[in-house]
Every structure is written in structure tokens, then in C-alpha cells.
Amino acid sequence: MIERINRGRVQASGVLLGPGDDAALVAAPDGRFVVTTDMLVQDRHFRLDWSSPEDIGRKAIAQNAADVVAMGAWPSAFVVALGCPADTALEFVDGLSDGMWAEAARAGASIAGGDLVRSRELVISVTAFGDLRGGAAITRAGARVGDTVAVAGRLGWSAAGLAILTAGSRPDDVAEALAAHRVPQPPYAAVLDTVTTGVTALTDVSDGLLADLGHIAESSGVAIDLDSAALRDPALERLAARMDADAAQWILTGGEDHAFAGTWSPETDLPAGWTPIGRVCAGHGVTVDGATRPGDAGWESFGGVDSAVPGRSR
């Protein structure tokens, strides 16, 4: 099976030694490497009746790659441990692996190794690596009062797709939302091409915009106020109206789009791909138009029911 998964794959140039020995060997030209790990569990982080194996593979890699990029690092490699029941179809593993390799390539990297074990439910554990190319790691702790808050990538569309799948009944014209839920498209390159100057704090949006900006606010010892008008998305509002849903709620609390949120020095002209959505202020917490939104908690790992629900980054 491991041979089958790796057959014909071409490793990225940074993978100096791929699968087949006790360990792999990956280049770290910067002399440091960024590392993050996420575990996805069947029927909790993904559902086989909602997503194809390729979709699941792409998403598993994308959410880890987004965490690497959120540090300002270029993805270099991934390793994947997969637990699956003994009766898992070969085609499922093939599809999962194809999706992983496709998304790893989109992120500029490849899959350097892994493990394959038997388990009762499907469990996918991805670890991702990145290289800072001599730059400083961009943490959540650098936001300063007066900075502009901006996002790159889409917000709320994955939450809309999840709402559609959960409701079961499908209004027309929802393909975009379903695709957003099944295969997030984090704008890796747009972020990495622009974070070299002026960005003071950076994160990916995986727990929901309010929750993830809350992490920046807490780590940086500041408050953040968002401008609701800047967050509006007419296409998402039209979709929400057809579902009697609240587009703002999707935008503010939906994770899994793996957009990026950052704070920028006010002297910096926001680069292409970034949309200003608010301001860093003195204080603590995150507000919208100056007011808190009670009950807008982000994703909680151990809350909720045992159905597929948005993933989280750490």
C-alpha cells in the first residue's frame, strides 16, 4: 500500500530523501523550520458522504499549509500518518493521496513520508513544514495600536457550504459554497508575496474571524474593532437570504476557508489581495462597529455533536 501511494510521485526539490528509510530528510536552507500538525477524524472533521477522497486529501493538506503560510513561511514538505479500517477501499486511499499530492504541489511542496496503520475510524494526521527564507516568523503577537486589520482570501463561504450540507435541502446555485467547504483555496502565494514589508501580525482564519483575531488581540495585548460594511459580501448575502441565514454570522464565525488575517503598519499601503476590515485599538477583545457580539464563539474541539464540523488550526 505504501509503495502504491508513492508510486510515480515526484518529490519537491527540498525533499532530499523521501519515503523508504527510517526517516525522511528535508532541506531547511534558513537554518530553522516552521512546523505545525493537525489531526482530522472521520465524521468529526470530514464526512465521506459530503466530500470525495480527493477533497478530503486536499483540505487536510490545505489547512496545514495555511498554518505554515500564516507564519510567513514557504511550505517545504508534509508528512502524513493515516489510520484506516482494514476494509478501507484501495480507491479511497488512492483518491486521498492524489488530493494530498495535488494540494501539496499547489503549496509548492510534496509529501516526504508517512505512516499507515489500522484503526477503527479514519484518522488523518498531517504535519507541515516551511522555510522562512531568512525572514522573521510572523507571530500573532506583533499587532500595534493604529495598525490596519486586513484579510486575504474569502470568508464565510465554507460555513455556507457546511450549512447547506447540514440542512440537506439544496437551494439552487450553491456549487460555489459547496466547493468552498469541500476544498478551501487558501491564497498561499498572494500572502507570501506580500508579507515581507509592513505586516505586524498574521494568522490564518480557521476557528472563525472573531476567534482568530481574538488570538491576535490577546497575544498582542490590544483590541481590534471591525467595520461591518467592509466585511459585506453581496453574493454570500444573496445565498444566505435564500436559506434564511445570516451571512455576517458565516463571515465572522465560520472557519475552514483558511483565509488569512493580518495587521499592517498604518504607514504601509496594503498590497494587492488584501482588504482592510478594521483597526487595532487600545484595550482587549474584538468588536464589530464598536460593539461586542455575544455568543460568537469560534470552533471548540470538544464541543458540539459528533458530526462533521469546522476544523481548527492548533
Next chain:
Amino acid sequence: MIERINRGRVQASGVLLGPGDDAALVAAPDGRFVVTTDMLVQDRHFRLDWSSPEDIGRKAIAQNAADVVAMGAWPSAFVVALGCPADTALEFVDGLSDGMWAEAARAGASIAGGDLVRSRELVISVTAFGDLRGGAAITRAGARVGDTVAVAGRLGWSAAGLAILTAGSRPDDVAEALAAHRVPQPPYAAVLDTVTTGVTALTDVSDGLLADLGHIAESSGVAIDLDSAALRDPALERLAARMDADAAQWILTGGEDHAFAGTWSPETDLPAGWTPIGRVCAGHGVTVDGATRPGDAGWESFGGVDSAVPGRSR
């Protein structure tokens, strides 16, 4: 929970940024890093009635650290993704984490980050990193005809412990075997202090000596013949006799002691801690006293029954 796990922990010097951001940052002074990942599943790779949480944590780290050392690299950091049922006791996670930190420290490293999710069965996914300190990676492919085959560390004791636990009835004086099964003690330092000269191929023994030497033989395009007399262990034979078991079988096919097996240039005096057990020859396959032992397969990931059985390295 994540805060609780990390409270009071002191990171190794190579961990430049630990838990709390989108990703961790680890030093790679060599400009490359070794990486390996292993997934452990409850009732397949460990059993809660056989091992304490601390034991399980130590073993999970040890088997990954052994893979790093088997490349000739010094462990630098680990990341851990943990899936556990919602009713998992806090004390279990505390114990698991304590065991992991203790073994990571014994390997000279620390736990730089992780993920914590809900799952139906306990799943532990460890990824380990190491630094080659400017040396070449020691693969399985370098064995040459005429090399000496040698081992560092104990063989068969973990298999003996597993046999005792499986049998249920416990003869006297089995504490050593039970401890060997519960907490392997790979001789990291002894290996890393000695592999600088003369070693041509190296692996850790996780699938069983015959299987792992088989990997070296296949990768190197050579045969290996072992000397049964050199492998004898009188204490293990006494234990085996009391259980009507075969010590040689434990030694040749038991994994999980995470001893190390290497091939050494015949010009090299074997360093302290290494015991010669055989010779590299022309041909293919692994023999004992010139004969094959039919049926001595190593651990197979998807074979066997769903009870705790020896782990494997990749």
C-alpha cells in the same frame, strides 16, 4: 487542556518558538532536518490495561526518536497530535504528556507543539525531528559485502513482555520483560556517540531483527548471515524456558525494543555498546547460520487481530 499540558514545560534550546501560534519554529543548524512520523492506535499499538499513561507516552516518543537516531541524527523536537474520546480523564492526558516529555528529554529534545481533537478511540500521532550536525544521513542502503553486522541495545525482551501480557498468567521474575515491553529504552546516546566512523548502514529494530535487517539487505543489494551463538541471551532463555517459549524467536522477530542494527566496515573496531552478530555477504535475504528461517515474518500493519501488537517504524 492544551494550556494544562504545556504548563511549566521547558523547551529544549532548539525549539525557537513553542506552542501558542499558528506553528512552531525549530532550529535546523545543519540546514536539513530528519523527520519521521508514527501513529499509535488504542488496542492495536497499546492497551490501557497493560501500560500506564506515562508508559504509553514514553513509548510513543521513544519509537519516533529511535527512527531519528537510526538516520544518525540528534533528536531536536517532536510534535504530537492526540485524538481522544470526550470522556478521557484529565489524569490520563497528564500522564501521557508527562511520559512524552520525560522521553523527549532523555532524547535531548522537547515537544514543540501539537493538536488535540476528539475521536472515538485514542490515537496518538507523533512526528519527530533530528539534526545531522553536518554528517551524512545513514541510510539502509550502504551495507557492503564483508561488513560486520552489529546491534546496540537489547533484543527480544519487549517480545517476551508482550508474550507474558498476552498469556495472562505471570511466572516469577518477569518485571524486566514487562518493563521492556512497556517502556523501551533505545540507547540513543550510545549510537549517536559512535556512528561517526565506519558505520555503512543503520536502522532501528522495530519490525523484528530479521525483517529490519531484511530492509538493509534489500536496500543495499546484499545478503546478511547471522551467527545464532552471538545472539544468545542466557537470561532471556531462562525466562523463555519457564514459559515454554523460544527465546531465539523473540530475538529474531520481536520488534519494539528499538535496539539499533548497523553494518560496519571490516576495518573498523566496533565501538563500545555494539555486539557483532553476523556478516554482510553477496546475494540477497537474511539467513541464520547460513539457513533461512521460514515463517519468520516481521510485524505487518494490517495483519493479525485487533489487540495490542508490536509497533513498526514506517
